[in-house]
Amino acid sequence: MMFFKAHFPLFTFTEKSPLKDSSTSQFSLSPSLSHLPKLSPMAIITEEEEETKTLVPPGSKESITKNPKPQSENPFPFWFYFTIIFSLATLLFVSISLYSSQNDPRSWFLSLPPALRQHYSDGRTIKVQVNPDELPIEVFVAESGPAQSENVIIVHGLGLSSYAFREIIQSLGSKGIHGVAIDLPGNGFSDKSMVVVGGDREIGFVGRVKEVYGLIQEKGVFWAFDHMVETGDLPYEEIIKLQNSKRRSLKAIELGSEETAKVLSQVIDTLGLSPVHLVLHDSALGLASNWVSENPQSVRSITLLDSSINPSLPLWVLHIPVIREVLLGFSFAFKMLVSLRCSKDMTLSQIEAHRILLKGRNGREAVLGSLKKLNHSFDIAQWGNSDAVNGIPLQVIWSKQVSDVWSEEGELVSKALRKAKFVTHSGSRWPQESKSSELTGYITDFVSAFPISFKRVSEEPIPEKVQKILDEAKAGGDHDHAHTGYTDAYGLGEGWTT
Incomplete structure (x- = not known):
């Protein structure tokens, strides 16, 4: 059906008829214009198409498509993203709390197994001054036996501590010998880091948040804004200067041969041990060699226990991200590493104790820093034949069970130190716990072969x-x-x- 609509200036003409049938027409005049004469109208006819309406049954698919019913939203995406965000936030806070508890001495000590806490309770700490412009460092010392007898001081290698030699010093004490084992700074229960005040050291995101919060507490929230309004400049330099002046960060203690010499001198003087029978295990030879060369009068004898320049524990793997977290975070992974390179006879609880001491309180950073300071070009033959060391009795205790390569290494050490007494033991490169009685016998026989030492007492100035x-x-x-x-x-x- 088609419609025609005509527009006139004074009246309208509408014709409603089919397109081909135009016989019927209707005219309507406005009542107000009925008195005007009839004019021949000019009409503008427009064509409009009639909208066709199609009836659709209510149950058909088209009615459902055109008139969709409101559907309820799926709640799964909301709860999925909520769970992910909540889990990430929880993991972040747990990580921050664990990191803080590891660096907190009290929390760290309370988390130790009973054997480690007992070892700490049996020892004591001594303060030593390594650098004059730094605060003193606490060094842990474990000892057993009569103090007026022969003094045997044991120095561990990197990655170990005095805890590894607790059974040896107890056995020495039962034989009437004063056994002393120390934790070098950066290891065991000794200080592993120092507080550094000031400077522009990198402190991480959490440290910067604490700095900003402390600055707001001290200066107020709108301090920088007020300064900018008054001067027109943001006090950026003043903020950085203020932060650096009050910044307190932890710096791992990196121990080299010079620092080790200072530590040994002060510990021996404080305890009145001189002269001492020195036992150097693993990489302790490279750390303590300088002190021996500088203080031959304080050394009664030297025993090298599987000593080498490089530590038996492959510390270089602790540089690698993810791998170091796995090794220090899981007992089974650290046990595999120790069994592969150090000892196959140690129990899981013994290995776990070494893992905890190596991981806690920035221990990994301190040990890696000391590893960088080791003198890897150390010549044991030159050191043993020097004027300072040549007159000191030497004993070499070497493992015969590790490998053929390690046995050949022992033969080279024996040739380099021709005056040394060379004996072998049935343990591994970390034999101090599984073969403690065998090692104690070698040390006791060697120390007892010398005349009784006379202690030198330093007079205090009046x-x-x-x-x-x-x-x-x-x-x-x-x-x-x-x-x-x-x-x-x-x-x-x-x-x-x-």
């Missing part, structure tokens, strides 16, 4: 005022003041002066 009083007392002069509060010869006598 203050000037006390020396003046002592000089007056020796002169026998008459004076009217009383010398109360001082013992004879500055505490060396038995009576009190009056």
